[in-house]
Amino acid sequence: MGNVVDVLTEAVINRPLAEVAGFAADPDRAPSWYANIREVEWRTPKPLAVGSEIAFVACFLGRRLAYTYRVEEWMPRSRLVMRTAHGPFPMETAYRWEELGPAETRMSLRNAGMPQGFSKLAGPFMAAAMRRENRKDLRQLKEILEAGPRT
Numbered sequence: 001m002g003n004v005v006d007v008l009t010e011a012v013i014n015r016p017l018a019e020v021a022g023f024a025a026d027p028d029r030a031p032s033w034y035a036n037i038r039e040v041e042w043r044t045p046k047p048l049a050v051g052s053e054i055a056f057v058a059c060f061l062g063r064r065l066a067y068t069y070r071v072e073e074w075m076p077r078s079r080l081v082m083r084t085a086h087g088p089f090p091m092e093t094a095y096r097w098e099e100l101g102p103a104e105t106r107m108s109l110r111n112a113g114m115p116q117g118f119s120k121l122a123g124p125f126m127a128a129a130m131r132r133e134n135r136k137d138l139r140q141l142k143e144i145l146e147a148g149p150r151t
């Protein structure tokens with residue numbers, strides 16, 4: 001049995017909530033701000049909805065990971081929760097957006113699950129690596145959105 005990994009990362013992005021949530025919740029845009037995501041393929045028809053399935057190919061800790069997420073919760077401009085439908089280990093990714101002001105949004109990114117196929121001793125290392133990667137991803141998202149045209 002593997003170790004539970006639960007990583008929460010937050011960033012304040014100086015853009016309106018609708019813009020941040022709209023960009024971050026679009027799976028097709030994931031490779032532009034997730035450093036590790038290489039490919040995205042919709043397994044169900046667009047648009048995003050509860051039950052949607054999206055396949056991702058990522059590279060993490062030097063390994064190629066192919067997995068499919070199913071959307072479990074979708075509240076536009078508020079919350080998106082996806083869980084592994086097919087993949088190397090059960091994982092849940094949750095996004096939450098909170099309006100702090102007319103052009104200021106707090107986004108939280110949480111990954112929780114039980115990585116398998118890695119050493120049992122790798123749990124703390126994996127959590128640290130995920131936290132580092134998530135911070136980098138949110139910084140990239142912030143840079144992309146804050147560099148964009150003002151709405």
